[in-house]
Amino acid sequence: MPANWDAVQQITNGRVELAKGPLDLTVNQKAKWVDAWIVQSSTGSAQTYYGSESSGAFAVAGKWIANTRLYNRGTFQPGPAVGIALVYWKDGNQNGYIWWSEDPIELVY
Numbered sequence: 001m002p003a004n005w006d007a008v009q010q011i012t013n014g015r016v017e018l019a020k021g022p023l024d025l026t027v028n029q030k031a032k033w034v035d036a037w038i039v040q041s042s043t044g045s046a047q048t049y050y051g052s053e054s055s056g057a058f059a060v061a062g063k064w065i066a067n068t069r070l071y072n073r074g075t076f077q078p079g080p081a082v083g084i085a086l087v088y089w090k091d092g093n094q095n096g097y098i099w100w101s102e103d104p105i106e107l108v109y
Contacts, residue, residue: 005083005102011109014075019049019066019083023058029089031058036066040081040107045074080104
């Protein structure tokens, strides 16, 4: 079961409009932005989304939402896909990032 992506991602018009998942940062680490990629080998489809503090990507405690589309190619269909994400955080004067990939995540209508 995916640990850093929601196990099921919703498809709308062939895209995952709000790629999302859980986010586990320490109390002082403040998430600044997230980039998320989804690829589906069975359809050859791919997309890239991002989210930031100002776009509301971290408005829900313990969650990330990549809610701004950068790129998409192809049309996703229900079934397995791979999710990759990168979160940039800041803690005072320290910066850092975490990244992960999940295979599979399930795409559904």
